Amino acid sequence: MTTAVAPPPAVSPRVQLTARQRTCLEQIARRQTSPQRLVRRAKILLALETGANQCHVMRQMHLSRGTVQMWGRRWCALAPTLEPMEADEGSEKALTTRIVEALADHPRSGTPATFTAEQIVQIVAVACEDRQRPGGPSAIGRRGRSPRRSANEG
Numbered sequence: 726m727t728t729a730v731a732p733p734p735a736v737s738p739r740v741q742l743t744a745r746q747r748t749c750l751e752q753i754a755r756r757q758t759s760p761q762r763l764v765r766r767a768k769i770l771l772a773l774e775t776g777a778n779q780c781h782v783m784r785q786m787h788l789s790r791g792t793v794q795m796w797g798r799r800w801c802a803l804a805p806t807l808e809p810m811e812a813d814e815g816s817e818k819a820l821t822t823r824i825v826e827a828l829a830d831h832p833r834s835g836t837p838a839t840f841t842a843e844q845i846v847q848i849v850a851v852a853c854e855d856r857q858r859p860g861g862p863s864a865i866g867r868r869g870r871s872p873r874r875s876a877n878e879g
Contacts, residue, residue, distance in 0.1 A: 740801065749820055753821070753828070762828075762830070769782060773793070
């Protein structure tokens with residue numbers, strides 16, 4: 726006996742927002758300090774919530790279909806986890822923080838970082854040291870001369 730697997734729905738589920746969720750997304754979209762990727766994602770969700778289809782949102786915002794679909798699906802997966810926060814009358818700030826976390830990029834695969842945080846701090850410290858210090862690094866060569874100046878004097 727074989728079981729039939731239902732094909733995925735042709736249309737992604739409709740994004741539904743509560744009043745508090747809509748307010749939080751609108752604040753993220755309006756905030757001048759919000760990174761543009763968060764603003765774009767909030768605007769995608771707000772547009773999908775109004776009933777606009779994905780193709781319309783895609784063309785209006787100059788995005789790919791995959792991007793619009795992905796954020797619609799992610800929101801639909803996130804929405805049930807936000808309901809308990811709203812039922813507990815949690816603070817607006819906590820809800821906004823949770824939404825921002827959900828709209829953030831997922832960690833990417835690939836080669837792990839080459840330098841540790843401590844090594845980066847040391848590199849920056851060395852780069853910012855005074856160049857005139859005896860024995861210190863000097864970007865302009867011996868006795869403060871550039872290679873061009875040395876060649877012209879030579």
